[in-house]
Amino acid sequence: MKPLEERIADQVRNIPRSGIRDFFELVQGRDDVISLGVGEPDFSAPWHIREAAIYSLEKGQTSYTSNLGLLSLRESIAKYVEKQFHVSYDPASEVLVTVGVSEALDLVCRALLNPGDEVIYHEPCYVSYSPSIALAYGKPVAIQTRVEDEFVLKAEDIAEKITDRTRLLFLNFPTNPTGAVEPVDELQKIADLAIEHDLIVISDEIYSELLYGEDSGMKPGTHVSIASLPGMQERTVLLHGFSKAFAMTGFRLGYACAPPVLTEAMMKIHQYSMLCAPMMSQVAAIEALENGAGEVEKMRRAYARRRNLMLKRFEEMGVPCFAPGGAFYMFPDIRKFGLTSQEFAMRLLEEEDVAVVPGDAFGEAGQGCVRACYATSYEQLEIALDKIESFVKRL
């Protein structure tokens, strides 16, 4: 028999092992680590949302739903998206409920790519973009954003990478792992490019509620979705979900809003691979959308307070870090210490038991930075920052 390794399909074998996974295994082997390496809220989902899920189970709502998702949920989503993003979608034909944004991302790639089609995305970025594209036989084309620009994506950098094979453009603002927010004038230039070159834009807006505006971030910032810019809705797939703002990661629930033809194409795959998203999660999501705004804002303000602390402490220790406009990550620049991101993160873990994620796990452009997540309790954060301080003092 052939070795099993050789039986693995090429496009799977060619995907490099995730840097996050390597680091995860290291951290997991240690006790008493304070982890700033997480990518999810430290809050449990608000009780009224959990309670809605429990009630749904009590009532025996344990069946399949429509492939698209419960109509009542899609209606709530359409209403919410209109209010939040100023774009209106028809719940009957333009909204697909998925198992997290991750599934939606996979569906988009499989529905829209032919082998060899190119997809442009910006790095540093969430780790699944490039693999999702590759698994759909597409060709990932990364654009490097720079710490000097506070990781703003420049339309001119996109223009350079566009070829006659470019089909899709992936955007993620606010960005994981940097917390960067795209200025509206630059977003408009990107929209113009997309229209000029007939690209479809996939916009992952999972962090869009977590924006830090005036009064040191205590007031919410305003989010502008590329889908809301003139002429863009017809060529945009808007991806959003419940994991971050509503602290519902384990519910595994997201959605895609797109023109009917695209929604139908994604649904074709979803119906055979997933059938539908779990019903109790869908019921909980209705509660989140209808009554969750207050809790979301409370959590946002808690993140804002922690963000202020982290910013101040990094500044005091002389670790350059731009003030991120959104999400719950900071992406400090550690180049002055003369270590690679990996070395910095490893030594911080070994010497101080604090975990941050090496920036290059999110793409080459992250080299020289680390991702520190502030979705952890204030007390833990203070201890972790004290430890980081004594660590960098020794460097």
Next chain:
Amino acid sequence: MDALLELLQKEGRLTASQMADRLGKSEAEIESMMSELREKGAILGFHAVIDPEHLGESPVSALIEVKLTPERDGGFDRMARRIAKFDQVSSCYLMSGGYDLAVIVEGDDLREVARFVSEKLSTLDGVISTATHFQLKVYKQSGFLASDTSEDERLPVTP
């Protein structure tokens, strides 16, 4: 100002410098905001929220529904303030609905609370009736869950 009040309600023991860190302000700014709040009477006081199960003695707490005769000038205010001044009263609220005042009374034992109600409260001119409900167990107090031991179960590193 709202952000500061929200913070104080949750973590009243923070120093000015800790509050400054959280709100992205300077210590001086926080201090001037604090004195403004005090002058306005926005901050009534500070205290620890204690689960009574951990108190040495077993004190008793009761909710008393009080019906009052409103007065021509000032409605319930004069009577309510008078009742609120008793040391035994820890909280006193004017309510809508079937009764007028909700009075939380604390005492060392059942008898002390009963005596307060029968001797002090119900004998006041203007008190029409009282109904006393003793508190049996605390599940949540001032926004804090009692015996809440939830742990962080998140994976240490995730994308």
